[in-house]
Amino acid sequence: MRRSLLIAVGLMAAASTAVPDLAAAQQRRQGDQKRQEQEASAKRKRDAEWNDVQAPLPALRNAGPCPYVKVLYDAARYIDFKDNREASASVAYSGEIQGISAGCQYKDEEPIRVQMEVLFELGKGPQATSNSRTYRYWVAVTKRNDFPITKQYFDLPVTFPAGEDRVYVTEKIGEIVIPRATLTTSGANFEVLVGFDVTPQMAAFNREGKRFRVNAGQAVAGTTSENP
Known part of the structure; x- marks a missing residue:
């Protein structure tokens, strides 16, 4: 949800300036770089928080999986x-x-x-x-x-x-x-x-996988032991 909101805000800002000048373009590049650094830092922090060292299995994220x-x-x-x-x-x-x-x-x-x-x-x-x-x-x-x-x-x-x-x-x-x-x-x-x-x-x-047929032990009429 948060990622979609950021994309929508970016599109609205771009539409407000039809011909951006060089200074504005440079400012946006600096802003993009800063935002990428912040996102990378947030990802490293999130990964560290999700690391469950007490679990007997490899680290799992609490995204809601059931037992x-x-x-x-x-x-x-x-x-x-x-x-x-x-x-x-x-x-x-x-x-x-x-x-x-x-x-x-x-x-x-x-x-x-x-x-x-x-x-x-x-x-x-x-x-x-x-x-x-x-x-x-x-x-x-x-x-x-x-x-x-x-x-x-x-x-x-x-x-x-x-x-x-x-x-x-x-x-x-x-x-x-x-x-x-x-x-x-x-x-x-x-x-x-x-x-x-x-x-x-x-x-x-x-x-051992044992099972019984319902008619186990009963003779079936009309059968023969001869091979066809």
Whole structure:
């Protein structure tokens, strides 16, 4: 905005003098040179002020980038097996984080405030003993590629309608407040992670990328093992 205003003022001044004399032209050159020196000095000062030596990443400018928000892969799915037997027929309850939308806001010396919406797909398997289930998930704030700062758990109670084996639920996380060490600390220095509260077996199952087909283990009529 300020740069546009300076250009407009310069154009108006030029229009007021149709044939500038030599002295006026020399004066303008001196003024231009002085202005360039001032701009260069201001740029050096601005770059020094934006240098965030406390951040674990290269210096970032606080132009408003939000923290990185993502699902932790090992905790992205929840699959509860009866008797710890990994088979589609042994699934009691399941869940998967389908997507996240997020936004943030901060300015001056204010902390970073993040709002999130998380979409869950939740399922009831053959070994389910009830139409109700309370899932548990967590939200953690970490320094990017570094240690966690805080972690909070949430309960998600779900009731499956009669005759339905899956539901979709959107959870709204009203506000996550992340303090900033200095005025120049950027939101890009942080990550917000989301995941189910899973057992070590569930985490290993997810890490190995295992999945079940709906008709796993069932014979398909009309198929043959012969090669064409």
